Amino acid sequence: MEMAISITDLSYTYHDGTPALKGVSLDISRGESIGVIGPNGAGKTTLLLHLNGILMSENGKVKILGKETRKENLKGIRRDVGLVFQDPDDQLFMPTVFDDVAFGPINMGCAQEEVRERVAQALEWVGMEGCEQRSPQHLSIGEKRRIAIATILSMSPQILVIDEPTANLDPRAKWELTVLLRGLSMTRIVASHDLEMVAALCERTIVLDNGKIVADDATPIIMSNTVLLQRHGLAPASGIIEPRDRGPLLNR
Amino acid sequence: MKHHPEIDKYAGLSSPIHNWDPRAKLIAILSLIIAIVLIPDLEIALVGLAIALTLALISRIPFSFMLKHMMWVIMFIAPLFVIVSLTPSGGIEHASLIAVKALAAVILIFPMIGTMRFDTTVKALERLKIPSKLVQMIMFAYRYIFVFSGEFQRMFTSLTSRGFRKRTNIYTLSTTGKLIGMLFVRSLDRSERVFSAMVSRGYDGNLKTLVEFEMHTADVLKAAILIAIAVALDLICFTVV
Ligand SMILES: Nc1ncnc2c1ncn2[C@@H]1O[C@H](COP(=O)(O)OP(=O)(O)OP(=O)(O)O)[C@@H](O)[C@H]1O
Ligand SMILES: [Mg+2]
Numbered sequence: 001m002e003m004a005i006s007i008t009d010l011s012y013t014y015h016d017g018t019p020a021l022k023g024v025s026l027d028i029s030r031g032e033s034i035g036v037i038g039p040n041g042a043g044k045t046t047l048l049l050h051l052n053g054i055l056m057s058e059n060g061k062v063k064i065l066g067k068e069t070r071k072e073n074l075k076g077i078r079r080d081v082g083l084v085f086q087d088p089d090d091q092l093f094m095p096t097v098f099d100d101v102a103f104g105p106i107n108m109g110c111a112q113e114e115v116r117e118r119v120a121q122a123l124e125w126v127g128m129e130g131c132e133q134r135s136p137q138h139l140s141i142g143e144k145r146r147i148a149i150a151t152i153l154s155m156s157p158q159i160l161v162i163d164e165p166t167a168n169l170d171p172r173a174k175w176e177l178t179v180l181l182r183g184l185s186m187t188r189i190v191a192s193h194d195l196e197m198v199a200a201l202c203e204r205t206i207v208l209d210n211g212k213i214v215a216d217d218a219t220p221i222i223m224s225n226t227v228l229l230q231r232h233g234l235a236p237a238s239g240i241i242e243p244r245d246r247g248p249l250l251n252r
Numbered sequence: 253m254k255h256h257p258e259i260d261k262y263a264g265l266s267s268p269i270h271n272w273d274p275r276a277k278l279i280a281i282l283s284l285i286i287a288i289v290l291i292p293d294l295e296i297a298l299v300g301l302a303i304a305l306t307l308a309l310i311s312r313i314p315f316s317f318m319l320k321h322m323m324w325v326i327m328f329i330a331p332l333f334v335i336v337s338l339t340p341s342g343g344i345e346h347a348s349l350i351a352v353k354a355l356a357a358v359i360l361i362f363p364m365i366g367t368m369r370f371d372t373t374v375k376a377l378e379r380l381k382i383p384s385k386l387v388q389m390i391m392f393a394y395r396y397i398f399v400f401s402g403e404f405q406r407m408f409t410s411l412t413s414r415g416f417r418k419r420t421n422i423y424t425l426s427t428t429g430k431l432i433g434m435l436f437v438r439s440l441d442r443s444e445r446v447f448s449a450m451v452s453r454g455y456d457g458n459l460k461t462l463v464e465f466e467m468h469t470a471d472v473l474k475a476a477i478l479i480a481i482a483v484a485l486d487l488i489c490f491t492v493v
Contacts, residue, residue: 082452090446093449093450094461096369103450103453107453133369136395152453
């Protein structure tokens with residue numbers, strides 16, 4: 001069967017010379033739910049931005065549902081891949097929740113009636129019915145995240161890509177969001193350093209550190225490998241850390 | 253987060269101006285503003301001011317709210333008034349004319365855009381065929397100005413909490429300069445990410461929204477009356493004098 005996502009030997013370096021990805025290869029089949037975990041600066045966001053052609057690298061190949069991310073394919077790929085950004089203030093740019101959730105469907109060319117249906121459906125999925133006329137800037141962070149996800153669900157993508165869905169959420173909001181995401185059936189890729197959420201949500205987990213995939217396995221296997229998690233800054237190091245003498249400036 | 257845009261705070265009231273079609277309202281009140289600005293005669297300008305006040309009254313927007321928002325305009329007009337009345341070519345009458353017209357124009361802004369939600373204003377501008385780039389600029393300014401001012405405040409708080417005090421010296425100036433520079437850099441980064449988010453959802457240069465405005469006879473009638481008043485104000489000056 002054709003892969004949902006197939007990445008071969010992808011490398012990416014930012015303009016300022018920061019190498020963010022170094023030879024990443026990855027295959028994801030349809031319907032899979034995958035966690036991408038790694039410490040800050042590991043390259044998670046950079047990897048996700050390659051999945052709908054926001055970033056395109058000359059080094060390596062990214063194929064989405066059999067189509068390579070090239071200029072001529074982008075329109076179709078962006079319909080298939082729904083990308084939820086790390087900061088909801090980036091994702092929500094329209095004056096009202098309705099306009100924001102309707103933005104994608106309108107651009108897809110849906111007729112008025114269908115746009116309305118899609119918006120209503122998406123808001124219901126994320127439990128935010130009745131908020132159509134509110135302004136995104138006045139919502140709480142948890143609400144913003146739900147709406148951000150609704151703006152993507154309204155486009156019914158085949159692949160859902162979410163960057164740090166639980167950052168800044170309180171435990172209850174985090175759990176509600178996990179339940180919401182678990183209820184979806186499309187291919188899902190979730191980048192996070194929240195192991196609890198990944199464990200609850202994803203069958204398979206990839207550990208990214210310093211631009212490379214250092215582990216790729218079933219989630220329970222990754223989560224029980226404490227040494228691996230410690231080595232990549234995802235679990236606290238064992239043993240008592242002796243306080244070091246830090247000199248006169250901090251020892252006053 | 254603390255400061256919300258307030259100009260449309262009273263958009264939820266109900267008045268003949270609130271239920272006026274946004275496009276007709278924008279055009280009619282804008283015509284009136286232009287007509288008032290063109291008036292060369294103090295007495296007629298006072299009539300203009302009275303009309304502006306009447307519209308504000310009809311709109312039910314509290315005067316205290318308008319006054320609060322007009323403070324900075326008044327602070328700008330007051331010194332202008334003093335200067336113009338003291339110059340030989342100006343005089344009290346000329347200065348009063350300028351002040352009265354400015355006041356009337358500013359008051360009219362409240363019934364014009366304070367009586368509908370800001371996103372409705374933006375959509376009305378769009379439907380009036382104002383260039384899309386301009387409309388998008390207004391919309392994004394409104395959406396992100398508070399994100400940016402919040403960012404600036406946080407940076408400033410962080411400086412202050414590390415012992416920075418505003419003084420009149422080069423150090424204060426250069427630090428503030430760097431802060432503003434950082435703000436620009438951050439805004440640029442953010443606009444790049446916002447643009448990515450827009451492109452991800454199929455943005456192609458045009459913002460498309462669903463709106464249905466409906467123009468009824470009453471809307472046209474209100475606009476006609478106001479535009480007639482506007483024209484009359486100017487005609488009186490130029491025929492009588
Ligand atoms: N626009 C940019 N310009 C230059 N370097 C960048 C840019 N964005 C990210 N980087 C760098 O690329 C590397 C990977 O960043 P990336 O944002 O992909 O990490 P991440 O895993 O998403 O981290 P986090 O968990 O903090 O979100 C980091 O070293 C970062 O400093
Ligand atoms: Mg990131």
